Amino acid sequence: xxxxxxxxxxxxxxxxxxxxxxxxxxxxxxxxxxxxxxxxxxxxxxxxxxxxxxxxxxxxxxxxxxxxxxxxxxxxxxxxxxxxxxxxxxxxxxxxxxxxxxxxxxxxxxxxxxxxxxxxxxxxxxxxxxxxxxxxxxxxxxxxxxxxxxxxxxxxxxxxxxxxxxxxxxxxxxxxxxxxxxxxxxxxxxxxxxxxxxxxxxxxxxxxxxxxxxxxxxxxxxxxxxxxxxxxxxxxxxxxxxxxxxxxxxxxxxxxxxxxxxxxxxxxxxxxxxxxxxxxxxxxxxxxxxxxxxxxxxxxxxxxxxxxxxxxxxxxx
Amino acid sequence: xxxxxxxxxxxxxxxxxxxxxxxxxxxxxxxxxxxxxxxxxxxxxxxxxxxxxxxxxxxxxxxxxxxxxxxxxxxxxxxxxxxxxxxxxxxxxxxxxxxxxxxxxxxxxxxxxxxxxxxxxxxxxxxxxxxxxxxxxxxxxxxxxxxxxxxxxxxxxxxxxxxxxxxxxxxxxxxxxxxxxxxxxxxxxxxxxxxxxxxxxxxxxxxxxxxxxxxxxxxxxxxxxxxxxxxxxxxxxxx
Numbered sequence: 001x002x003x004x005x006x007x008x009x010x011x012x013x014x015x016x017x018x019x020x021x022x023x024x025x026x027x028x029x030x031x032x033x034x035x036x037x038x039x040x041x042x043x044x045x046x047x048x049x050x051x052x053x054x055x056x057x058x059x060x061x062x063x064x065x066x067x068x069x070x071x072x073x074x075x076x077x078x079x080x081x082x083x084x085x086x087x088x089x090x091x092x093x094x095x096x097x098x099x100x101x102x103x104x105x106x107x108x109x110x111x112x113x114x115x116x117x118x119x120x121x122x123x124x125x126x127x128x129x130x131x132x133x134x135x136x137x138x139x140x141x142x143x144x145x146x147x148x149x150x151x152x153x154x155x156x157x158x159x160x161x162x163x164x165x166x167x168x169x170x171x172x173x174x175x176x177x178x179x180x181x182x183x184x185x186x187x188x189x190x191x192x193x194x195x196x197x198x199x200x201x202x203x204x205x206x207x208x209x210x211x212x213x214x215x216x217x218x219x220x221x222x223x224x225x226x227x228x229x230x231x232x233x234x235x236x237x238x239x240x241x242x243x244x245x246x247x248x249x250x251x252x253x254x255x256x257x258x259x260x261x262x263x264x265x266x267x268x269x270x271x272x273x274x275x276x277x278x279x280x281x282x283x284x285x286x287x288x289x290x291x292x293x294x295x296x297x298x299x300x301x302x303x304x305x306x307x308x309x310x311x312x313x314x315x316x317x
Numbered sequence: 318x319x320x321x322x323x324x325x326x327x328x329x330x331x332x333x334x335x336x337x338x339x340x341x342x343x344x345x346x347x348x349x350x351x352x353x354x355x356x357x358x359x360x361x362x363x364x365x366x367x368x369x370x371x372x373x374x375x376x377x378x379x380x381x382x383x384x385x386x387x388x389x390x391x392x393x394x395x396x397x398x399x400x401x402x403x404x405x406x407x408x409x410x411x412x413x414x415x416x417x418x419x420x421x422x423x424x425x426x427x428x429x430x431x432x433x434x435x436x437x438x439x440x441x442x443x444x445x446x447x448x449x450x451x452x453x454x455x456x457x458x459x460x461x462x463x464x465x466x467x468x469x470x471x472x473x474x475x476x477x478x479x480x481x482x483x484x485x486x487x488x489x490x491x492x493x494x495x496x497x498x499x500x501x502x503x504x505x506x507x508x509x510x511x512x513x514x515x516x517x518x519x520x521x522x523x524x525x526x527x528x529x530x531x532x533x534x535x536x537x538x539x540x541x542x543x544x545x546x547x548x549x550x551x552x553x554x555x556x
Contacts, residue, residue, distance in 0.1 A: 014550075014553065050552075054550075054552045057398075057401070057402055058401070059398060059401060059550065059551050059552040060550035060551070060552050060553065061548070061550060077404045077405060077406045077409075078404060080402065080403060080404050080405075081403075081404035083402070085398075085399075085402035087395065087398045087399065087402070089395065090399070091394050091395035091396045091398070091399070092396065092399055093330065093334065093396060095333075103326065103330070104399065104400075104403060106322070106323075106326060107323050107326060107400065107403040107404065107405055108403045108404050109319075109322075109404060148399075151399060152402075
């Protein structure tokens, strides 16, 4: 089965006026999204995620390389008829919610009874049926994001491309969107999801890709990526922290040592040989956040102070 | 039909988004017409004709303003992304904007023609000539807005307006100096000359060729603008 979304060796450079300054947003970017999966697209700010999405939608053109969406070259309007797109920081016309969703549905070729029915269904799905007559100019940011989602799904697309769809939503609405995405996946739809909410991505995505400085640094199933390097946390007492330079000092004269699973036995034996006592040994599975930080900054979460650049700071993530 | 519906919807949306400046322009024309009722028509008929001509010039200026800022406003507000994220080609989008500017110009010309027929027609100006002049103004508005729209595909509104002014005035100045074929190049000057030279005494419908040329060049500029707009990155700021 052909990929639903395919980026092939794409380079995208933004050139300044008179081409004096060039910024490379994507660097030999290759990625395939298969049908029926929820694909999480991660990366720090400025990594090139939005550029990749804009390339797929045809808003920007690649400097080099090519790509296809639903079998058509990027930028093909007929392919977009089957795509639902929600931009980051959604910007919509100021008019009543129902009129607005109808407008976007009609742009995608819906007419008459189908347009009316689909508009109402979309508003119901995002929980805005009761606000259908209210002008979106008066909506909160979370409601705007929901109406943005409604215009993305109004034409029942086969592929949903969502750039930060839940960033402004409260936990309840976020849960509802998550359920909606899972339901869509179960109906055979494909979802390409860019998000900073790592816990959410970990929960629902079938595959993820991590982008850093325009380069794809890792792609795979979350379980595979997170289990690839299991670590063990050993807490001991009665030994000096100088014996294990990477250890952390804890209260009650304890130290906490993080070691790879295959180093567990030798570490315990070393503690015993130094006269120490083991308090606990527990498996420490990496979180997606750990993986993300490692891939995008080369540091562990505990090394925040060592991270030199702004995009990799915890605030940015 | 597949393309016409989104074009028509984008055009109507443009008119809706620009409803306040459009409304103010119509009210300005209607207000001046109402003010004209208080004057002695026969004694001040040359002044009334001059005011009518001034309003026609405003129409062209507003067309440049609308054409030059349409894409920029949409890109700056990022609303363009939700529209171009649908099954809308860049050419459809641009066509919709141009049609929207033309709808606004049509509305303006209709209101100006209506009030002109009412007031100028009442003091001896040929009503048929007034509507012919409106056709000249409408053709000039279409051409001027298509030049502005062409520049606005890749420039900000100020640069777009400046270059539109230069582009329209240079052939006009040369045509004024040397005449001949220069008058065929972007004949906004030729069309507005017909409009500005109109008088109570002379009701000849001159410059019909300029209307045809203006329409042809509008189509050419629309195609050129579509080609340029199809090549640029719309998700990048134009400042």
